[in-house]
Amino acid sequence: MSQDLYDLLGVARDADADTIKKAYRRLARKLHPDVNPDPETQEKFKEVSRAYEVLSDPQKRAAYDRGGDPFGGAGGGFGQGAGFSFTDIMDAFFGGGGAGAAQGRGPRPRTRRGQDALIRIEVELAEAAFGVSRELKVDTAVLCTTCSGEGAAPGSHPVPCETCRGAGEVAHVQRSFLGEIRTLRPCAACRGLGSVIPDPCRDCAGDGRVRSRRTLTVKIPAGVDNGTRVQLTEQGEVGPGGGPPGDLYVEIHVAEHPTFSRHGNDLHCTVSVPMTAAALGTSLTLPTLEADLVGEDSDPDSGLETSFDLEIEPGTQSGTQQVLRARGVPGLRGGRGDLIVSVLVETPLRLDERQEELLRELAALRGEETPTGQVPPGTKSVFGRLRDAFNAH
Known part of the structure; x- marks a missing residue:
């Protein structure tokens, strides 16, 4: 490829990453083989994709600007060891993450927010009408005090995953008529976390939380009805890795009253x-x-x-x-x-x-020995209604 990479994309040499990405997306939509299947257009698409691969990578772009080989001497044309991210192709057509998506999402956090919890209680009609305070026994996940939510045994800590080297993802390369298509998948060894716990906490088995029963006081406001939910902020499940707790919802069921x-x-x-x-x-x-x-x-x-x-x-x-x-x-x-x-x-x-x-x-x-049965004014007998129906026709 002898043509200047900046000229291939139609951008200036000082163009920023966003400008380069937009130029590539515009050309990719125009030159993609699914749109223009002729051989000349396919070759042009390969050149544009290779130019974008270089200019979207800061290290490769710097090497190219210095006059060096951005592929470290690997040489060859498109698909000969260079490779490109399938995410960039999808980004050109669907507006994805572009170059940033090609670099992966990174490891997912070990610490995450906990789930919300729901419990149902029955109250009397008067309690629902005028309000009441209730003590509830709640069985939820709480922070493991042995490891403080870290998941590792005391004295130890999580270490970077050797398989993905802490990235949380591994690359899978697949050959196609476009060359080598590289996709990123969560690392199976660390489940996408980027780190592993060699010595898990014995109390929580590495989860950072344990099940526990605790007592809460919930204040039910006056005027609640069947199905009303009272929210207790951050009183739900503690998240994995000792993450912040979710909310606890108390759903009200009002018992039937004998009088009202x-x-x-x-x-x-x-x-x-x-x-x-x-x-x-x-x-x-x-x-x-x-x-x-x-x-x-x-x-x-x-x-x-x-x-x-x-x-x-x-x-x-x-x-x-x-x-x-x-x-x-x-x-x-x-x-x-x-x-x-x-x-x-x-x-x-x-x-x-x-x-x-x-x-x-x-x-x-009262003269009521033989009542006649009075019909209220405006009320017609059956025969009267039938007569009106026939007259209407």
Whole structure:
């Protein structure tokens, strides 16, 4: 190859590495045999690739600028011992790492961040509504105190891998019609780490971490619901090599309540009243959700409202609802939902003779001995709906 390498790439002699890389990528896309398969273009592509191999390597470029042989006397044309990285060809078409990728990624770090951990706990509805602190026993990977996470036995240290000489990768050369294609693969001897531990720590077997059970206190905020996750930063698994720990997520499951059901931040409950109480009206005292927080050891002066009075107006019908504002579940972002009380009017199933006699007297007084069954205004019978359907056609 007698032509100047800078002229082959069309760059100045003082061009920087980025300019050289862009020039090569432009020419490679134009001259690659897959695009132009004629022999002359293939030869031109080989010359351009060889020029890029020299000018992208600082040592070879310096030797070339001094007038020397950048291949140290190896001589020969393209593919005769010179070789080039297949990564550069891929970079020309797909915008990869260019010359830097050809030099490999280097050894992967032995120390890495740990994985996140997830545990699930069950809380009562009142605890979810008003918040609670829980102690948790967590079984995760923690830092090995014997080797302080290094993985080597006390008094020893990791040493560079003899196979890859600390690079973490080894080159594999393959011949093709383009010449020798060199690819880099992780070193199998050190698993790409670039170093090995000749004398692993006996407690962690070289991993830098051990399993341990520890106790944590998690504060569950007021207003959480089923599926809410509380994040505990850096309380998860310690990473390999003593790396920083991941996070611990606590997923909340709320147990069913015997009285209240939750819909968003609203609470719903149903209260049953006798037919006579619904007709005459009455007053009921019902427990609040806060009553669940009051135990035998609770402070009587805590200020918690453990009950409320519900007024049943005379003539209340079954299914009537009363909305008590701000007696529901506190929201995670403030505010509080409502308590919605549904009234269920109970009709007696069994009557003795005297009760039946009194009810018949009441029915006579009200003229209800033979009720006709009133249809609410706006409600049509089946025949009426059929008639309207035929008339519509």
